[in-house]
Amino acid sequence: MSEQTETREQQKEQPMDQPVKVNDVRDTAFYPETRSTMAILPQGGSESCGCGGTGGMSSNGTGVVSYVYAIGRVEARFPNLSAEKEFFQATGRTDTAGKTDQQAFHAVLSRRENRYLVRQLCWVLTIQGLETYLLQPRDPADIDMLVDAIRPAPAPNDIDVVIGLRGPIAPPEMCNGLMVPIIVFDQIYSFGRDALIKAIPKPEKMTDKQFGPAAEELFDRIMQMTDNAGATDEHRVLNYLAMRYPAIYTKAAEKFGDEYSLTGIEVIQSSLSSTRKILKVVFSYTNRNTDFTEKFFVRVDATEEFPFLVTKMSPYYDR
Structure with a gap:
């Protein structure tokens, strides 16, 4: 079924360039350490794709592996009545005095002897309140990341970032009739929005009051x-920058301070990306008084599962 392979995200610098595709979007940032990936994604039928490459067959038979870099919220659900009843029996064996329902739920799933319950549940990633994906770990040991995503005291601004490979549509019996694509994930980051904002390096001359908003x-x-489900190269690149490249925040804060508004974001394929998928992300800022527009861009490689920065943010000039 699977082999175990470790891949580490690597940062490279190799200049490239040119427009092809435009996506009107908006943006963000953060950058926790990336965990190593393992194993092989099971594909439709008996086929499988090689880990970390793009040469295997996808589950939809297109011949292309579909990577996902999605931002949403992870939820645990009971796939059937049997699993729900078994969970309640496990709860009766756990000390939950004084705990809220959510705290009790987390306490039960966190116990080592209840790992079988974690495997019984179905794990849903919702994006903007919509059920978008079902989650499965590529390495069974990574099931702990699902448990970590179920906070004992959840907040409205909690965030989960899921990185993995997109599989087939789930059969109806997998999660109580929910039929959405499966993500076989390699990494999940779970944190709050406030923690994200505080982790972004603030420009020296800017106060927290100016930079935070x-x-x-x-x-x-x-x-x-x-429609940002993190499944297209354009959306994966934007979500990567949102989580891993704080300079986009710094530049936005600087331009807001100079009376500019963020008026557009384009994702454009580089003309020099021959064997690799190099995309340029162009940020447009327009002066609120003069209507003069300044543009800045970064290049990101989206060839494999983990996007990485190719060139840092710099001025962009239309040809």
Whole structure:
């Protein structure tokens, strides 16, 4: 069924360039350490794709592996009545005095002897309140990341970032009739939005009062972006920058301070990306008084599962 292989995200710098595709979007940032990936994704039927490459067959038979870099919320659900009843029996064996329902739920799933319950549950990633994916770990040991995503005291601004490979549509019996694509994940980051904003390095001349609202606005705009399920190269690149490249926040805060508005974001394929998928992300800022527009861009490699920065943010000039 699977082999175990470790891949580590690596940062490279190799300049490239040119437009092809435009996506009107909005943005964000953060950058926790990436965990190593393992194993092989089971594909439709008996086929499988090689870990970390793009040469295997996808589950939909297109011949292309579909990577996902999605931002949403992880939820645990009972796939059937039997699993629900078994969970309640396990709860009766756990000390939950004084705990809320959510705290008790987390306490039961966190106990080592209840790992079988974690495997019984179905794990749903919702994006903007919509059930978007079902989650399965590529390495069984990574099931702990699902438990970590179920906070004992959840907050409205909690965030889960899921990185993995997109599989087939789930059969109806897998999660009580829910039929959405499966993500076989390699990494899940779980944190709160406030922690995200605080982790972004603030420009020296800017106060928290100035920088915080600018960063929050960028983050909210990318989260509310239409149809960003993190499955296209354009959306994967934007979500990567949102989580891993704080310079987009710094630049936005600087331009807001100079009376500019963020008026557009384009994701454009580089003309020099021959054997690799290099995308340029262009941020447009327009002066609120003069209507003069300045543009800045970064290049990101989206060839494999983990996007990475190719060139840092710099001025962009239309040809």
